[in-house]
Amino acid sequence: MKTEKTGFWQKLQNVDRRVLYLILVVTTSVLLSPMFANISIPDDPEPSSKALYYKLMSAPDNKTVFVQSDWTISTRGENAAHLEALLRVLMSRHIKFVIFTVADPQAPGVYRDVIRTINSERKSEGLKEYKLWEDYLDLKYFPNAEGTLNAIASDVRKAFGGVTAKDPTTGQDRNVFESPVLANVRAVSDASLYMIVTASSSIDRAVERLNEKATLALMCTGVIGPSAIPWFQAGQVKGVAVGLRGGLDVEYMMKHGLNYGSDPKTARWAGHESQVAPPVSEGKSLARANLYFLSFHGAIILLILAVVVGNIGMFVTRKKRTA
Amino acid sequence: MQWYDTGVLGMLFVVLLVLFILYNIYRTEHKKKDLYIRRIPGLNAIDDAIGRSTEMGRPVLMVPGIGTLNAISVQALSIFAHITKAAAQFGTPIRICLADAAVYTVAQEIIRDVYQQQGLIDRYDTDSVRFLTDRQFAFAAGVSGLILREKVAAAFFLGEWYAESLIFAETANSIGAIQIAGSTEKSQTPFFIAACDYVLIGDEFYAASAYLTRQPILVGSLVGQDWAKIAMAACVLFGFLVNSAQRLPETDMHRVPLKDGAPEVWSQLSDDQKADLETAETWAKGEKANATEDTGLYRLFNPFYSKEDLTVKRAKKPSGAAGATE
Amino acid sequence: MNLLAQAAPNYNFWAAEPGSARLWIMILVSLLVGAGFYAALFYAPSRIRKPIVWTFTFAGGLFYVLYWAWPQPVSYHPDDIPNGFVENVGFWLHDALPRVADISNILTAFLLGLGIYSLLRIHTGRIVKRQADRGFSVVFFIAMLAILVFGYWDWSLREADTKGLLQDSANWQLANFGQNLLFDGFLQQMDSAMFSMIAFFILSAAYRAFRIRSVESTVLMASALILMVSLLTLVVTNWDSGVANLAKNVFHDSKADPATFQAGYLNWMKLSSIANWLKAYMQVPALRAVDWGIGLGALAMGLRLWLGLEKGGVSV
Numbered sequence A: 001m002k003t004e005k006t007g008f009w010q011k012l013q014n015v016d017r018r019v020l021y022l023i024l025v026v027t028t029s030v031l032l033s034p035m036f037a038n039i040s041i042p043d044d045p046e047p048s049s050k051a052l053y054y055k056l057m058s059a060p061d062n063k064t065v066f067v068q069s070d071w072t073i074s075t076r077g078e079n080a081a082h083l084e085a086l087l088r089v090l091m092s093r094h095i096k097f098v099i100f101t102v103a104d105p106q107a108p109g110v111y112r113d114v115i116r117t118i119n120s121e122r123k124s125e126g127l128k129e130y131k132l133w134e135d136y137l138d139l140k141y142f143p144n145a146e147g148t149l150n151a152i153a154s155d156v157r158k159a160f161g162g163v164t165a166k167d168p169t170t171g172q173d174r175n176v177f178e179s180p181v182l183a184n185v186r187a188v189s190d191a192s193l194y195m196i197v198t199a200s201s202s203i204d205r206a207v208e209r210l211n212e213k214a215t216l217a218l219m220c221t222g223v224i225g226p227s228a229i230p231w232f233q234a235g236q237v238k239g240v241a242v243g244l245r246g247g248l249d250v251e252y253m254m255k256h257g258l259n260y261g262s263d264p265k266t267a268r269w270a271g272h273e274s275q276v277a278p279p280v281s282e283g284k285s286l287a288r289a290n291l292y293f294l295s296f297h298g299a300i301i302l303l304i305l306a307v308v309v310g311n312i313g314m315f316v317t318r319k320k321r322t323a
Numbered sequence B: 001m002q003w004y005d006t007g008v009l010g011m012l013f014v015v016l017l018v019l020f021i022l023y024n025i026y027r028t029e030h031k032k033k034d035l036y037i038r039r040i041p042g043l044n045a046i047d048d049a050i051g052r053s054t055e056m057g058r059p060v061l062m063v064p065g066i067g068t069l070n071a072i073s074v075q076a077l078s079i080f081a082h083i084t085k086a087a088a089q090f091g092t093p094i095r096i097c098l099a100d101a102a103v104y105t106v107a108q109e110i111i112r113d114v115y116q117q118q119g120l121i122d123r124y125d126t127d128s129v130r131f132l133t134d135r136q137f138a139f140a141a142g143v144s145g146l147i148l149r150e151k152v153a154a155a156f157f158l159g160e161w162y163a164e165s166l167i168f169a170e171t172a173n174s175i176g177a178i179q180i181a182g183s184t185e186k187s188q189t190p191f192f193i194a195a196c197d198y199v200l201i202g203d204e205f206y207a208a209s210a211y212l213t214r215q216p217i218l219v220g221s222l223v224g225q226d227w228a229k230i231a232m233a234a235c236v237l238f239g240f241l242v243n244s245a246q247r248l249p250e251t252d253m254h255r256v257p258l259k260d261g262a263p264e265v266w267s268q269l270s271d272d273q274k275a276d277l278e279t280a281e282t283w284a285k286g287e288k289a290n291a292t293e294d295t296g297l298y299r300l301f302n303p304f305y306s307k308e309d310l311t312v313k314r315a316k317k318p319s320g321a322a323g324a325t326e
Numbered sequence C: 001m002n003l004l005a006q007a008a009p010n011y012n013f014w015a016a017e018p019g020s021a022r023l024w025i026m027i028l029v030s031l032l033v034g035a036g037f038y039a040a041l042f043y044a045p046s047r048i049r050k051p052i053v054w055t056f057t058f059a060g061g062l063f064y065v066l067y068w069a070w071p072q073p074v075s076y077h078p079d080d081i082p083n084g085f086v087e088n089v090g091f092w093l094h095d096a097l098p099r100v101a102d103i104s105n106i107l108t109a110f111l112l113g114l115g116i117y118s119l120l121r122i123h124t125g126r127i128v129k130r131q132a133d134r135g136f137s138v139v140f141f142i143a144m145l146a147i148l149v150f151g152y153w154d155w156s157l158r159e160a161d162t163k164g165l166l167q168d169s170a171n172w173q174l175a176n177f178g179q180n181l182l183f184d185g186f187l188q189q190m191d192s193a194m195f196s197m198i199a200f201f202i203l204s205a206a207y208r209a210f211r212i213r214s215v216e217s218t219v220l221m222a223s224a225l226i227l228m229v230s231l232l233t234l235v236v237t238n239w240d241s242g243v244a245n246l247a248k249n250v251f252h253d254s255k256a257d258p259a260t261f262q263a264g265y266l267n268w269m270k271l272s273s274i275a276n277w278l279k280a281y282m283q284v285p286a287l288r289a290v291d292w293g294i295g296l297g298a299l300a301m302g303l304r305l306w307l308g309l310e311k312g313g314v315s316v
Helices: A002-013 A017-032 A047-058 A073-092 A107-124 A145-154 A202-210 A225-233 A243-256 A288-322 B008-031 B041-056 B071-090 B101-117 B136-150 B165-174 B186-195 B204-213 B216-252 B263-267 B271-284 B296-301 C021-043 C046-069 C084-128 C134-160 C174-209 C215-230 C233-249 C264-269 C271-306
Strands: A065-070 A097-101 A136-141 A164-167 A172-175 A193-198 A216-220 A240-242 B060-065 B094-098 B129-131 B154-160 B178-183 B198-200
Touching: A002 A288, A017 A288, A017 C174, A047 A073, A047 A216, A047 A225, A047 A240, A047 A243, A065 A073, A065 A107, A065 A202, A073 A107, A073 A193, A073 A216, A073 A243, A073 A288, A073 C174, A097 A107, A107 A136, A107 C174, A136 A164, A145 A202, A145 C084, A193 A202, A202 A216, A202 A225, A216 A225, A216 A243, A225 A240, A225 B186, A225 C271, A240 A243, A243 A288, A288 C174, A288 C215, B008 B216, B008 B296, B008 C046, B008 C271, B041 B060, B041 B071, B041 B154, B041 B178, B041 B198, B041 B204, B060 B071, B060 B136, B071 B094, B071 B101, B071 B154, B071 B204, B071 C271, B094 B101, B094 B136, B101 B129, B101 C084, B129 C084, B136 B165, B136 C174, B154 B165, B154 B204, B165 B178, B165 B186, B165 C174, B178 B186, B178 B204, B186 B198, B186 C174, B186 C271, B198 B204, B204 B216, B204 C271, B216 B296, B216 C271, C046 C084, C046 C271, C084 C134, C134 C174, C215 C233, C215 C271, C233 C264, C233 C271, C264 C271
Parallel strands: A065 A097, A065 A193, A097 A136, A193 A216, A216 A240, B060 B094, B060 B154, B094 B129, B154 B178, B178 B198
Antiparallel strands: A164 A172
C-alpha cells in the first residue's frame, strides 16, 4: 500500500507539463462560462486603487484628461478592463479626453475598439455618445516614447502640433488644437489628469519626463505593478490600479463608491475618510474585470495547488529515498 | 530666475555621480592596478555553456531583448561579443536574434568584427545574426521556433526583456538548454529566476563586461558606480534621519494660518517673512500639486518659490510672426 | 501628394508646404547631401572613420545633455523674445527638441529597411537553396505581401473617405474586410495567444521552482503564497471580516468593525495587511535598490559611449 502511494507522488513529480496545461485550460474556461457571468465578486480595494478612483472622481469636469494607452491586444485581459473602466468614468462625468499612444503602432487599433464598444453600449442605454472632435480626440501613435514625452513635457502645442483630425461639420482636416477638446490646453499641466494605461515600462519614462509637469495616474498589468508602486509611494504617481485586481477595484468602486454614505458595501479608506467619491451616475459599472475575476480565482488556486502538491511530492519521494 | 523650478541641487548631485565615475576611470587607467570584483556565478558559467554546445555540436543562442538601440542593448552586444569570441575559437555555431532593426545593424558589425579580429572570418555565417520582427510576440514565436528546430544547447538572454522572457526561458528549458539570463526590467527577473540556470540580477548585467574583460576603463567605471551607490545610500540615510527627527514633534501639529489664527504673531513678522508664509500656505493647499512633502530633505531638492519668482517678463514678438501651431 | 500632408503646418527652415517646389528641392538636396556623405564615409581611410563616428555620437549626446543641464526657460511662451544669452540658448534648445526627436525617428525608419532586407535575404536564400523548413519562408512572403497590399489599399480608401462612411462596417469594401481580417482576425489573435501562453509557463515554472530546499526558498515560497492568496478577493474579504469579528466579539475591541474589515489591534492578522506590508516594506525597497544599480549602470555606460571611452570595448 505504502509503495503504491509513493509511486503516485513520484509520478506526480514527473508529470508531463501538458497535463498541467490541460487542467488550467479546463478550469479557466469553465469559470468563464455564462452561468457565472452575473456573480458580483466582493472586494476590499487596494489603497492605490482607492487613490486612483478618488482622483478620477474629483477631477474637474471642465478640464481635459490625457489618456496614454500603451497596450495591445495581448494584454487585453487586464488592460481592456482598465481602459473600459476609465472611459466609463470619464464618459459618465462628461469629461473630454484625448487619447494616444507612445508605445506601439497597434495600440490605436485596440483602444478604438474599446471606445466603439462603450459608445455602442451607451447608445443602447440611451446615453450621450462620445463624438470625435467634439468630446474626444484620437491622436494615434507617436514613435520614440522618450522623445515624444520630452516634447509633451516641454511644449504640448509643438508635440501635437502636426496632428490633424476631421472636423465632422465640414469634413475637413483641422489642427487638433482648434477642437473643443484641446482648445484650452496650452501646456500639459492644463490637463486635470494624465492617465497611463500600460503593459510596459512606459510609466517609468513618463515619471522621468513628466514628473512635476502633469498629474500622473496609472493603470497597469500585474507584472508592471511592483515596479510602479514605488512611484505611488513617493507621490510621483497619484493613483495606481494594478492588474486585473486593480480593474476589479475600480469597477467595484464605480458600483459602490468610496467612503460613500452608509452603504455597507462601499469601499472604506481608513485614514482618508474625508475623501468621498460617489458611484458612477450612469452607464455600466461591473464589467470585464468582474467577469474575468472568477476565472482568475480558479487559475490562482490552481497555481497554489501546484506549488503545494509539488512540495508534498518532493518530501514524500525524498523520504522514500532516505528510507 | 532661470535656475528655479529645475531642481539645481538634484542636478548637482547627478553631476557629482558623473564625476565619481569619470575620476575612477582616470584613476584606474593610470594606476594599472588589478582591482577585485566579487564572483558572479552567471558569468563564470559562460565558458561551461559554450563548451557544452561545442561538445554537442549545437548552436549557442543569444538574444539582447526587444529594446531599441540604447545603452542596454549595446551592453548586451558587448557581452555577446565576448561569447562569440570563445564560440569562434571552438567553431561553435552561433545564432543572434534581434527584434530591432537598429540593434540588428550594430550587432552585425560587431559580430563580423569579432571573427575578423580572431582571423576566423571564414567561419562567420552572415545568417547567424538575424532580424526577425519588431512585434513582441511574433518575435517570441519566431525565437521559440528556432530554439525547438535547431535544439540550441546554450541560451543567453541578456538585455531589456518584457513579457516574452518566460516564453523563451521555458521553451529553452523544455529542450534542456543551459540558460544564462539577465534583464534590466526588474519585473522580469523573477520569471528568469524561476526558469533559468543562472540569472544576473540588476546591475550585475552592467558589471559583466568589466568582469569578463578586466579592461581598466570598465573596471574604473565600476568602481565609480560603487562610489555613486555609497553617495546615494548616504543621502537616503541622511534623509531618513532628518525626516524622522522632523516628524517626531509634528505628530500633534496643525497648520494654523497665522494671519487669521494668530494675528498678534502675524503683526510682528517682517514683510519678507509674511510673503514667504503666504507662499507656503498657498502651496500647502495644493496649488503646486506635486510639491506635496514638507520634510526637510524634500524641500532641499524642491524649494518653495513664490509665483513672482517663477515669472519672467519678456518682450513679445511682433504679432503674426510666431507660432503657426497656436 | 497627400502622403506628406502630416508634416507640421508651420513652415520654416525644416518644413515646407506639401507639394511645393521648395519641398521637392529640399528632398532632392538632402538626398544628394546624404549620398555624398555616404560615399565620403565609404572611401574614407579607416583611421578617419573613428573620429567621424565619435564626433557624431558626441554631438548627438551633447544636445540632450545641454537640454537637461541648461536652465529651462521659466514661464515659457512661444511668442516671447528671450532675454539675454542664457534664455536665448534655453529657448533654442526648447524649440529644437521636437526636431531632434524627428531626426532620430527618421533614422530609425531607415534602419527598419535594413532589417527587412535581412529578412528577405534569409528567406529568399532558404527557398532558392531548397532548405528544410522552406515552407515557413513561403508563408512569410505571403503574409508580408498580403498585409502590405491590404493595409495600403484600406488606408487609401479611408483617406478618400471625407464623410466618415467607413466608420460603419456596413459600408466596407473588400479592402476594408481584408485588412480587418488580417489585422484583427489574425495578427491580434495570434499575439494574444502567444501572450496567454505565459499563464501555462508560469504554472509549470512555479510547479518546478517553488520548492522548500533551503531557508531562503521557504521564505520566498511563503511570501509568494501569501501574495497569491491576497489576490483572491473572495478569500480575502471573508478572512478579513472574520478577523474583525474575532476582534469585536472575542476581544471586545471597540475599534473593530466587521462591515469595514477594521480589526483594531488585530489588524496585522488581516491578509490584506500582511500582503500590503510585504509589498511596501520588503518588495519596494529591494526594487528601489535594484533600480539604483541599473540606473547607475546605464549612466556609466551612457557616459562611456558618449565620451568615446568604450574603446574597442564593444568588440572586446
